[in-house]
Amino acid sequence: MPSTSKRNGGVDSRPAHSVEPQTPPPRRGLVRWISPAVLNLERVYEQNRQRVQKKDGGKAPAGQSPVPQTKGKPRLLLMGQRRSGKSSISSVVFHKLPPQETLFLESTARIQKDSLNSFMDFQVWDFPGQIDIFDNPNFTFDMDAIFGEIGALIWVIDAQDDYLEAVARLNNTILHLQRGYPHINIEVFIHKVDGLSDDYKLDIQRDVTIRIQDELSDQGVENAPVNFHLTSIYNHSIFEAFSKVIQKLIPRLGQLEAMLTNLCRTCRFEKAYLFDVNTKIYIATDNTPEDMASYEICSDYVDVIIDFTEVYGSWKRPDEWRDKVEAAPWKQGIESQIACEWAESGMVLADQQRPIMLREVDRFLALVAIMKEGSYDKMPQVNMNVDVVVKGLIEFFEITKTKATPGVVVGALAGDGGGE
């Protein structure tokens, strides 16, 4: 598989659904041919967008536009107390900093804005822990500029420290946001849980949840969109938590999940993930129960492939290899032996004989699946099915990308949690 920087070899950069017209129509420019399936998907997408816009319009307080009038990219805000681990999270997840090196990170003095180009462009804003934007005697913050285009607010609580003050500040923040921006998802990362026993972790989560819910219901706020995650930069939990956060930004996530669920059924996969290769966040999976071990192994596999391609270059099969594959006993061109000549890899796990397959979808995304024991023999059939799904995925992102203006993405997030 090509390395992340050189990964688009062989991918047609044109939109999957736009082709040159066979006979140019008179007195007009290019005609965009759309297949009935694409047309249907675009129609459903548009309907959903309008529905979400209407729904948000009902919720928005007087004087504000229904959907934030925004330009730019959806934004993830990282907030919390000093030294709770915000900059470490951002550096480990988005800049591949080894966790041990976060020990040397300096305290953040001003808001750090990070723009990330991926399958979806978004920003991460890291707030200094010492600043309370709602209760600051020296400075008044422009709340619209901060919360206008927001995708999610991530509140980081240090589980290894006394968290009462952090919880009190979080409560205050939620109450402020409920007044002006009730659609914002608040994701609470109960962080640094490495080294804590499972029971203790759950106790802390329960305690934090109860404290927040009690305070909110005392203030008359019910059903605020607050979610809790136990995280640490020293294991996969931080990537898993970010995966859940990012998934809520994806319009029509349910369709992606349905595609993966069907693929698992037809190919007898145990589990399939659609990965953002740069960050190892998975943006969709099939509907079987969550399984941290599968995620870890697939995520490590993505790492292995990336490391390989960084060392050995992009995925261009050498001529000798090609000659060998095309010779006897097959005597067939490589194209007819594998479904996807330009990006394919497979590995058999030693422990349970379960193969893992990885297929590049586009420059940013890869499909990774754990197959059932003994299913390596069915690789040709699996490749064919995967190829169809990969084409569908490319089309999916083509459609949602062209139509999704930033305000709408935020609206979709707020409206239906990105699901079907």
Ligand SMILES: Nc1nc2c(ncn2[C@@H]2O[C@H](COP(=O)(O)OP(=O)(O)OP(=O)(O)O)[C@@H](O)[C@H]2O)c(=O)[nH]1
């Ligand atoms: N054990 C453990 N330590 C962590 C974890 N995440 C971050 N840390 C440590 O926490 C310390 C503070 O991390 P920072 O990322 O600088 O914290 P911050 O919230 O950005 O701090 P400010 O910039 O002051 O707001 C560092 O020494 C990190 O190594 C974690 O998951 N587990």
